[in-house]
Amino acid sequence: MQDISAYLSANANNMKKSVIRELLKLTNQPDIISFAGGLPAPETFPVEELREATDRAFRKYGDKMLQYGTTEGDNDLKAQIIAYESEQGVQLGMQNLLITSASQQALDMLPKLFLDPGDMVIAGRPTYVGAIQAIQSYQGKILGIPFSSANDGFDMVELEKRYQRARADRKRIKYIYVIPDFQNPSGICWSEEKRRALLEFAYRENLFIVEDAPYREIRFIGEPVPSIYQLDQHMENRGIVINLKTFSKILAPGTRIGWIIAREDIIQRLVIAKQAMDLCTNMLSQKLLAEFMATGRTRAVIERTCGIYREKRNFMLEKLEQYMPKRFDLTWTKPEGGLFLWISLPHFIDTDKMFYKAIEKKVAYVVGSAFYFDNPEHNAMRINFSYSSFEQIEEGVKRLASCIQEEIDAHDAGPRGQTLPEGV
């Protein structure tokens, strides 16, 4: 048999199998409570309204919605998105908009467009695993920046330090990748001050910013902070921000529709890239979403979703407070939006190893190490609060807490020398 490995490109050899995906396979048993997935709650999907919109679209557009479309995207959907963005204070024209097969396609297009092997992207430590994979699949590298202790964005001192060091090492840095609203995995939301600081940094260093904003509208506490795209429009308007949006979290991921907002010349380049990738985006989905948005019900669906997630998030925080061991080095983020929170554990707990014990206790999370390009932290985990029921949240947190308590007990009972090698 012809061995395929001998034929693979360096790109392919750099592609990592998704750790999350492999771990998720273990969580498929029905009695496991999984906080691992990143799935929106199915009860938030407006199934009946989308069914009706689809039916109307079929009757209205007929064969047009079954034919090829343009690479740029369907004009009806683009018009609806422009109106929707405008309600949120983002002004854009048709030429600033490209419809994609959801955000992941955009995350794949950007490294293809910008990165030669070895080129770097500045990104958070931790950051979204799908972005890491896409960058790796073009042999790109990530310059990881830790977050500030206030959880309000990058540690800007570390950004300067690591950036200057990379420059001194003659690294080619092409863009900054951030998820400023309720980041996956940490749930962190950047403050306006930090967003401005990042923009100033990008202006000064002539870098593009990719602002990935799948959770932006999923804010259930507090007031929205302007997006970095908006801040650029109001500051120097240099058009250096490439904004990625998607229907996956605000409506339904199965539609696989997202959009890129950017300067016209960037959109044009992305269109050329997309031509060779899939010719055009799914027409059915585009038409049904255009039809649904035309009902003016989009905001109402999002508000209902935010209401559901607010309760689940509050309930999970309450249960974490109630069941988790009380320690200064066991903390979690308290996100005002999004789908995830991030638990930091005592340094001696390795969540990669603990994962299998958690599975035995019938609870699952995503290991924190999955969200690092290099030198992963091992004492953290991402947990999802959008998908599980209230009952599952309480029981799952209980199981997780007992799992962690056992790790702490085992550590406390062990010979001191094992954790304090300096003292031996």
Place this chain on the structure above:
Amino acid sequence: MQDISAYLSANANNMKKSVIRELLKLTNQPDIISFAGGLPAPETFPVEELREATDRAFRKYGDKMLQYGTTEGDNDLKAQIIAYESEQGVQLGMQNLLITSASQQALDMLPKLFLDPGDMVIAGRPTYVGAIQAIQSYQGKILGIPFSSANDGFDMVELEKRYQRARADRKRIKYIYVIPDFQNPSGICWSEEKRRALLEFAYRENLFIVEDAPYREIRFIGEPVPSIYQLDQHMENRGIVINLKTFSKILAPGTRIGWIIAREDIIQRLVIAKQAMDLCTNMLSQKLLAEFMATGRTRAVIERTCGIYREKRNFMLEKLEQYMPKRFDLTWTKPEGGLFLWISLPHFIDTDKMFYKAIEKKVAYVVGSAFYFDNPEHNAMRINFSYSSFEQIEEGVKRLASCIQEEIDAHDAGPRGQTLPEGV
């Protein structure tokens, strides 16, 4: 303004804007008869049946069809495809199947998986422009092989000659790309003998074969020839053939669903690549197609489509016979399937230049040069017979013939020295 060109990857700089797409913009005026596009006839889409299938799928699957799916594809659709392929004598299991965003995504995944910059793919001269673009977008190169004068596949003598020369030049050749059934652009269908010869060649040289078969079922004259994938199954069964299929030509391109059939280890590699590209394929389209296929109506729709295309093809051939100037060096293919035929013109006619005159006469085609990776032939064109009405076909052929006649007249009237420089 930050100039994007300075930031682009070598991949991006190698991406060519689609010539076809740019030319198509000129053909958007309503009074132009366009043989340029590659669109299926909208009257072949089973709009009402797909609307009903979608409605049933919504009621049956509810939120599941709006949620994320697996990267491999939906199991209901995969089961339907396995049954469908089995009816045509292709045996495969779930592990041999990957659902894609139609064939173009597969054409993008393969060079990503196999090609390092400078690596070569063996392909026809001419070949499908979307495949050329995808290969170029990873800095791959094409070793072009002309077709035999019998139009039954590659000129095998040229294949050997060019292959050995490339090997002597230390070129790394990764796979062979062919469209054996009613090739785009030429309409050529490979004979079984030539398919076997290509397979033997690939066996001998340890090359993979990518068999792109979007038009395979769109045969309206004659008997099917076994696919190269099938021949491998019946010959040495080495699993070196990667077969690409799509619903675009047999049902409706707007659904953007295709499938890859291959050996399990190849599928697994493609799944990892696809994860980082778009996570999963559109769930709505997958579920509605599964639901439609479950009605058992797929073959009937295809047969109806073939009937419509047979008539259009026959009519176009009749009109070409009737209106085209009669010359030994003005010929066209007579495809037994697919959507296109290929017109070869006298050597002195440059269809790139003639295109603008044709537009003035309100008729459009695709310039033959678009279908060559290098050293394009300029005296050919691709014309589509699936999309236009009978009236448009007759009038369009008339206009095209008069355009060509004018080129011939201008050439005949011109100073002999201009076309026979040796004689000056």
